[in-house]
Amino acid sequence: xxxxxxxxxxxxxxxxxxxxxxxxxxxxxxxxxxxxxxxxxxxxxxxxxxxxxxxxxxxxxxxxxxxxxxxxxxxxxxxxxxxxxxxxxxxxxxxxxxxxxxxxxxxxxxxxxxxxxxxxxxxxxxxxxxxxxxxxxxxxxxxxxxxxxxxxxxxxxxxxxxxxxxxxxxxxxxxxxxxxxxxxxxxxxxxxxxxxxxxxxxxxxxxxxxxxxxxxxxxxxxxxxxxxxxxxxxxxxxxxxxxxxxxxxxxxxxxxx
Amino acid sequence: xxxxxxxxxxxxxxxxxxxxxxxxxxxxxxxxxxxxxxxxxxxxxxxxxxxxxxxxxxxxxxxxxxxxxxxxxxxxxxxxxxxxxxxxxxxxxxxxxxxxxxxxxxxxxxxxxxxxxxxxxxxxxxxxxxxxxxxxxxxxxxxxxxxxxxxxxxxxxxxxxxxxxxxxxxxxxxxxxxxxxxxxxxxxxxxxxxxxxxxxxxxxxxxxxxxxxxxxxxxxxxxxxxxxxxxxxxxxxxxxxxxxxxxxxxxxxxxxxxxxxxxxxxxxxxxxxxxxxxxxxxxxxxxxxxxxxxxxxxxxxxxxxxxx
Numbered sequence: 001x002x003x004x005x006x007x008x009x010x011x012x013x014x015x016x017x018x019x020x021x022x023x024x025x026x027x028x029x030x031x032x033x034x035x036x037x038x039x040x041x042x043x044x045x046x047x048x049x050x051x052x053x054x055x056x057x058x059x060x061x062x063x064x065x066x067x068x069x070x071x072x073x074x075x076x077x078x079x080x081x082x083x084x085x086x087x088x089x090x091x092x093x094x095x096x097x098x099x100x101x102x103x104x105x106x107x108x109x110x111x112x113x114x115x116x117x118x119x120x121x122x123x124x125x126x127x128x129x130x131x132x133x134x135x136x137x138x139x140x141x142x143x144x145x146x147x148x149x150x151x152x153x154x155x156x157x158x159x160x161x162x163x164x165x166x167x168x169x170x171x172x173x174x175x176x177x178x179x180x181x182x183x184x185x186x187x188x189x190x191x192x193x194x195x196x197x198x199x200x201x202x203x204x205x206x207x208x209x210x211x212x213x214x215x216x217x218x219x220x221x222x223x224x225x226x227x228x229x230x231x232x233x234x235x236x237x238x239x240x241x242x243x244x245x246x247x248x249x250x251x252x253x254x255x256x257x
Numbered sequence: 258x259x260x261x262x263x264x265x266x267x268x269x270x271x272x273x274x275x276x277x278x279x280x281x282x283x284x285x286x287x288x289x290x291x292x293x294x295x296x297x298x299x300x301x302x303x304x305x306x307x308x309x310x311x312x313x314x315x316x317x318x319x320x321x322x323x324x325x326x327x328x329x330x331x332x333x334x335x336x337x338x339x340x341x342x343x344x345x346x347x348x349x350x351x352x353x354x355x356x357x358x359x360x361x362x363x364x365x366x367x368x369x370x371x372x373x374x375x376x377x378x379x380x381x382x383x384x385x386x387x388x389x390x391x392x393x394x395x396x397x398x399x400x401x402x403x404x405x406x407x408x409x410x411x412x413x414x415x416x417x418x419x420x421x422x423x424x425x426x427x428x429x430x431x432x433x434x435x436x437x438x439x440x441x442x443x444x445x446x447x448x449x450x451x452x453x454x455x456x457x458x459x460x461x462x463x464x465x466x467x468x469x470x471x472x473x474x475x476x477x478x479x480x481x482x483x484x485x486x487x488x489x490x491x492x493x494x495x496x497x498x499x500x501x502x503x504x505x506x507x508x509x510x511x512x513x514x515x516x517x518x519x520x521x522x523x524x525x526x527x528x529x530x531x532x533x534x535x536x537x538x539x540x541x542x543x544x545x546x547x548x549x550x551x552x553x554x555x556x557x558x559x560x561x562x563x564x565x
């Protein structure tokens with residue numbers, strides 16, 4: 001038997017500390033090379049199209065940015081976010097994070113923040129590339145801002161998937177391919193990517209015609225695929241917040257191996 | 258100020274589907290080192306996971322330092338675990354991993370804390386190699402080091418000596434003993450009974466998910482009154498001494514396995530000890546050794562496990 005006095009308050013972990021750990025977990029050298037390399041690939045693609053397909057510099061730039069929003073950004077987002085907790089869930093090291101004196105919501109929020117931070121090199125690389133293509137500061141800023149908001153939208157729910165399911169990367173990839181690509185005409189309302197793209201097109205305003213045609217080909221565009229800027233911001237923010245809430249719940253209920 | 262056990266399980270049951278891993282276990286563990294024993298599948302790891310809050314009990318109540326470890330993970334860093342699984346985040350090196358965990362725990366000067374803990378388990382904080390290159394023994398010591406980061410009051414160790422070489426085992430046994438002497442509650446599960454005896458004599462024994470015994474294993478042995486104690490006596494006159502002990506009703510059975518050795522069986526150890534001295538004097542025998550043969554932990558453990 002032991003005498004136990006009223007325990008003194010001890011320090012607990014901060015969101016910043018957890019975000020640093022999440023960033024270090026997600027932002028591996030391989031993923032950084034893949035994301036920045038992806039940007040370089042689209043830049044080269046734009047240059048090739050300018051010379052071979054007789055596109056203007058602006059058109060070439062928008063093809064590259066369009067491909068980035070359609071393909072690279074969603075794939076890197078779900079890849080990084082699903083592994084933020086997913087790595088620990090898969091290899092059985094979640095116990096080291098779980099048994100730390102830090103509120104579960106802080107852990108969840110920090111892992112979303114860490115995931116978004118891990119995508120910054122790619123976003124900066126694309127912003128610099130568009131600037132090099134002679135884009136206006138507004139266009140460059142719009143690319144960066146829309147990328148961040150889209151990354152936030154993807155990261156919330158995908159971090160939650162990673163905290164709950166071992167097959168989270170596959171599930172998130174299936175969502176991008178099935179819902180956001182193959183069935184986008186039917187299920188556009190639940191496509192995170194579409195809200196991100198809508199936000200971007202609203203930001204760049206009148207210059208959006210070519211880009212909109214690229215992303216939403218066809219004459220009869222479903223209005224639901226082109227939400228207003230406010231709707232896009234609200235949806236992406238709320239989706240991310242819901243993801244943080246779900247992650248918190250999953251962590252609280254987790255049966256940690 | 259209230260007086261209570263640091264770790265308390267009350268009527269705790271845990272089942273996974275149809276499998277009952279732990280069945281109505283009630284046990285209190287106080288400060289110092291306590292060994293958790295049981296054969297494979299006895300429910301040791303389940304019990305340790307439960308009291309760290311890693312999984313909820315199906316029934317019953319668990320309190321660590323008076324609080325619910327499921328609702329308050331790590332109890333502000335007062336509770337720490339060395340988990341059984343070998344896995345560590347492979348992309349980190351030891352100092353980076355521990356610094357992150359210290360930072361995550363709100364420890365002041367996380368890097369200094371990480372260095373101190375690595376030093377304590379004799380790992381080099383300057384070793385920049387990734388954890389995936391570490392041997393099993395080194396990984397085990399990293400796991401122990403991370404558990405020390407928050408200066409925990411309750412330390413739960415699930416098979417912490419596995420994979421260690423003899424020198425490292427001695428190091429960690431000494432460390433656990435020191436932590437116990439400092440007044441912390443150290444609960445160590447192990448299946449290597451010889452090592453468990455070196456932690457101390459306090460044990461909690463599980464068998465088939467149930468509590469088989471708890472307390473000092475010497476006391477437990479004394480309570481096993483349906484089984485006579487076997488005692489080896491080395492003397493220069495075994496037969497006269499055996500006769501005298503039988504006459505004095507101090508033994509129920511005697512045998513002579515080798516020259517000069519007498520094996521006695523008795524239900525009453527206290528009576529036997531007094532009798533052997535007086536009867537040896539009476540017959541003029543010189544006794545050079547009296548040694549209990551089944552008072553060790555292994556004997557107690559085997560008896561309890563086989564009789565369930």
